[in-house]
Amino acid sequence: MKRFFATALSLALAASLLAGCSSNLPKGYSPFGPQASSEGGAQQPQENPAPENPVQVPAGAELSTGLAVINSVGSSKDAGEEDGLAQADSNVVAVLVDADGRIVDCKIDGVQAKIPFSKEGKLLVGTDTMFRTKQELKEDYGMKKASGIGKE
Incomplete structure (x- = not known):
């Protein structure tokens, strides 16, 4: 009897490990390639143009990289009489500094992921929805339109 329970428990644990390897992502999903949108069409891969002012770094210079990711879910709303909203605001800053601590380059971006859900807790957007950064x-x-200088 003891052997039966040990075998059953081992099989259950093995099955749970294999279930953890499954994915609910669309077939062929890659974070680096074209994505299928929630409407079913594929997004075209975006080309990253060369920077307007490429960073000039002397050969052999010592550089350090700093990275910060700041997240907030403070704009989320509970579902009550109306549908709810799970919102994640993420800001990313990458800084490149030289040996003297001077900033050589800095990149800033952010994404606002809004995920509406019904009063019953059902998602109102597809799980394959991709949120684009600013x-x-x-x-x-x-x-x-909100800019005082007319720039994005």
């Missing part, structure tokens, strides 16, 4: 959105970000 740098990826460019003009579609829509802040130009």
Whole structure:
């Protein structure tokens, strides 16, 4: 009897390990390639143009990289009489400094992921939804109209 329970427990643990290896991502998903949007069409891969002012670093210079990712879910809303919203705001800053501590280059980007859900707790967007960053959105970000200098 003891052997039966040990065998059953071993099989259950093995099955749970294998279940953990499964994925609910769409077939062919890659974070680096074209993505299928929630409408079913594939997004075109975006090309990253060369920077307007490439960083000039002397050969052999000692450089250090700093990275910060700041997340907030403070704008999320509970579901009550109306549907709820799970919102994650993430800001990413990467800094390159030289041996004297001077900033050589700095990149800043952010993403606002809004995930609405029903009063019953059902997601109202597809699990394959990809949220674009502010740098990826460019003009579609829509802040130009609020800008005092007319820039995004």
